[in-house]
Amino acid sequence: MFDHVTLRVADLARSKGFYDLAFEAIDNRGTAYADQHLLGLEWNDFSLYEGEPTTTRLHVAFGAPSRGHVDAFWRALTGAGHADDGAPGLRPEYSPDYYGAFVLDPDGNSIEAVHHGHVREDGGVIDHLWLRIRSVEETRRFYSTIAEALEFELRDGDPDWMVGFRGDVASCSFVAGDRPTENVHLAFPAPGRETVDEFHRVALAAGYRDNGAPGERPQYHPGYYGAYVLDPDGNNVEAVYHDRD
16 A cells, blocks of 8 residues: 655654654564654654654554554553543444554644554554545545556545545545645555656646656665655655665
8 A cells, every 4th residue: 555654743752752652552663763864763654754844634543463452552652641532442433343542643643553353464554544635526536647557446435525545454545624634745656667657747747746756766775766746735645666676
């Protein structure tokens, strides 16, 4: 589903404290530090960078290996003084065995630990994202445009209020709201440079805004080849190919 999802945060040290507690509680301790000059941190497919404007009104759910891990996540973070956003418990409106807990991160985003029938075993941490959007129709049109190039399929809920997509191990939903999510970076994996080029070409041909032409970004690592466009709410959407040869 995602190569990575990046949030911009106001205070990297404070956010690191929050997410270190969160990932320790759900037994995912694989913190990788980005180049210190970029002021960033990574946990596999989830990353943070310090800067303004910050990411706001995003919901991110991390997969937990058991209900006990969900409980531990909530206790650790609320015990450290972070705001509760929903105590541990079943949420059968999502699925019969959906067990989650919610806490607000230092920038006010809703962060969840969830355990349900499908648990990731590939090292990734993201179970799902929810983004608030201004227009379902405009969002559907944008992601339909790039979906063909990146080979993923959109799914509709109620066509008046939600559109999204699901991969093998994660999902993303866009839900209509008066105050949209802002300043999120969504990066999708591409099987080669030509796919990155095509993603960028079709998006610009459809009238969407360029945010970075296809090319290498060696500041991330040698062989990092990406391109960037802005979605209708101004979020930065990327296709990226990691040339490790």
